[in-house]
Amino acid sequence: MQPAPTPLAAPFSSTAPRASRGRDLWPLLLIALGAWVLRALAFFHSGPLGYPMDYDEGVYFSAASLLLRGDLPYRDFIFVHPPGALLLWAPGAALTLGFDAATAYGVTRHAAAAVGALCVFLAGRVAWRAWGPLAGCVAALAYAAYPEAALVERGAFLEPLLNVLCLGFANLWLASATPSRGRGIGAGVLLGLAVSVKLPGGAWLVAALLARPWKESRRDALLCVVAALATFAVVVGPLAALAPSEFLRDVISFQALRPPDGESDRGLRLHDLFHERRLGEVVLALIGLGAAGARALRTDAEGRPTSRFFACAFVLGVALFLASRTYWNQYNAHLAASEAVLAGLGAAVLHAFSQRWGRTASRAVAGLALAGACLPGAWHVVESALWQAPDVVALARYLRAEVPPNACLFAFDPGWGLAAGRLPTGATPVVDSYATMLQDAMSTGDRFEDTAEALSAPEAQQALRVMLDACRFVVLGPRGDWQLTPESRPWFKQRFVRRFPTGDTGGVDLWEHRPPER
Template sequence: MRAACWAALTLLFALLSLARPVDHDESQYVAATVLAAKGLLPYRDFAYLQTPLQPLLLAPVAWIAGAWTWPALRLVNAALGAVAVAGVHRAARESAGPGAALIAAALFAGCDVLLFSIGTARNDALPAALLASALPLVVRAEQERGTRTHAVLIGLLLAGAAAAKISYALPAAAYGLSSLARRRHHPPHVALGASLPAALVAWTYLLAPEGFVFGVLDFPVRAPLDWYADRPVKLSLAVKLLDAFKFLALGASLPALLLVARRLRPSALTVLLAAGLVAALLPTPTWRQYLLPALPPLFVLLAIRLHERPPGPAWRIALAVFAAAGLAPTVAALAGQGLFLAQAMRQSAAVRATLDRLAIRGPVATLSPQFLPAAGRLPTPEFATGPFYFRSDRLLGEVAERRLRLISRSRPRLPGSAVLVGGEGRHTSGSDLLDAQLAQVARQAGWREVPVPGTRFRVFTPPAYAAPRPVPHSNP
């Protein structure tokens, strides 16, 4: 029966992921995974704006899935979401009764932060699943039932989460440091487990130190300040706190946090929760997926709270109301007017037909590289970050941009055998301005514009394609 429940949850998450509208955040993660599947390495061969584990780990998915890489990556994230919920449930069962564990896991599964993060081909589901999978072992260590093998696994999982997304480095480091004061957590073995993901990260750094530092450390700090320079209110502390409150309120996270805070005791779970909240609030601005590192330990702590002292009717009503609110954004997204994945795949097929007709076989420059796998083409490495570096304005000098294979709108270039526009815009939560700028650059360079029938896409081909040489023939 338990296996059937988890299978049903995985299927539900999978269906939601396939039905969720397209988000331009998916662009860089699909592109990086596809390029890694071709043997290219992040930072050395293409820019990547996160720690390196996800594209390297999921490259075989892209290699197998081929044209279906984008939906395949969404399905993988859906399955990882179910793993995260299972980790919370298992940890809650280890520390509370089965009833409280089931309630806490169900409330976690209904949070908008989780549903959005695992419904797109982003890099949120993998680190969340790794963190949540470590929690049952953390609970056992707290109860002095942990072994050295458990400690190795905890280090491997938490460091693996940090190797997939930089914001998980703070919870991982906080747990590692706190374990030094709790010998029952076997800190040397935690460090041993963490050494493998750390070695992977160090290896990619040594391959391309400049690209690594820029993508992992420099860009996340400076790029938002650049993009929101004309909207400074978005960078204010007041808006940050308001956004965090709003995202926590879309689901049971907010009442859960208030309940847990009333009876908070020092523990490894408390350390992970506090570090997750700090990690969520450090970036500016704060987006909903940034809160995900805090939610797994929060809902395990909620299960403990429910088990030790069940809340009164008012709190139970609040949990139910906020849980219902957490489902609202997903329902609204599914009922909205945006571009959906099935439509996107059909449009990619139309793009493929147009590129085939134009005899364009090489990599394509585009701000929406997530559309290219189904079009049978690779993205140019210079546009592997989708719109996210292109929209920046002189974060790097011209020489550094060329060295790191990056292109900004202030110094546009046209690499590749064609340019594809039409996938970046408000219909994908992006900006119409960026595709318009790229199209204008192509027009000014004399590239020929070819509409893709039945879609909003347009292909630009170099002048050589605009005026092909005639085929020689002999007169009789």
């Protein structure tokens, strides 16, 4: 005799069965451990600094390190985000006070992988509580194998911090239907920290307010909003108060007025947001999104705050990325936090339907959901772990051996200097050459069609030339070739001579200022 089918409403249960609550940690912990291995696998070949370093992670870690040395963002150097990430990455940056900066960053890369593993656990935990074990494991696997998330969780990016804070916020906000002052305040603190890392974190507050009826959650919501505002003020206020006009220029005006960059075609952005490299997970997430929408339209249904919460967070995230003036596919990493949980909901919905056809069918659907959640994404994560940057490793060896430690060194990408243990130096250190040049171009009030046009503006190039002339050594590389105009390249080569690598070898190259003619 076949067991009685589970009613369709079962996957939407807001709490897991009581008997399973003591055991639900172990599967999620094992998946989280596997996720850490997937991320840290990139460091097993030639060490954490043998893996390619993205421009952004070099900026964030260098800025955090300079902050600990007394150079303040906005006042002393340009930084175009709120300062939360600098404070949260400060434990790793603090190692530069006693150890080589390259060693400190290697430790921080392992820590970033651990942050990613925590995100996996939190995504699985909130889905398990809402819809049961299958949903929790699918959500955890979907996040673990999310290619864009894995890439940024190998370094000091903004998205790992943003995701762990937003998922922590969701776990507290959705932990129970019973109001709790402590949970409301704790959720607000995490949300305030998330917004202090990156302003789009505020979209999760909108999702939280839409997830529960206002009459039921008014007290919790007010506590959460007050705690979030207070936390944001404590984190951002001191640094913003020391340079208020520069803070507004860097964080608000720059992001609002910057020229478009990255992929501008909305159709291609949409394809990247739902890319086939995450095919199984995307299908499950869309099923979950549809189920959440259908549930919201049923006036006779009980409230299901978790499904509404993550559906709102996901839709707001997609809308934000489509509307943004700037888009790079690494931004998709933030979607992993909501998309993975919706994939868990989609798996629960499919499993509920399959139980109508018996145990064998339901087990087959559960197995397919678990496999689909992590395939083919896991293959892309493993494949990306094999990337190496031998030219940067060779440059780092040369810098250590041939460039005096006290010599002024400017790198167009701060990660290139960081690989050799060098942080940006100077009375006015340039941490983010890209943003610095854009700010110089935008200071005239001109509007530009794209970033390339802005970087070619005379104001951007003149300020750059002053900066380059002040340093004895310059690491040019592909980024420097891009940021220099055809008019500036001859100027540069008249004043600098290439020292590494020799010959016409491509890759990241070091140049030294020519001695003055006598």
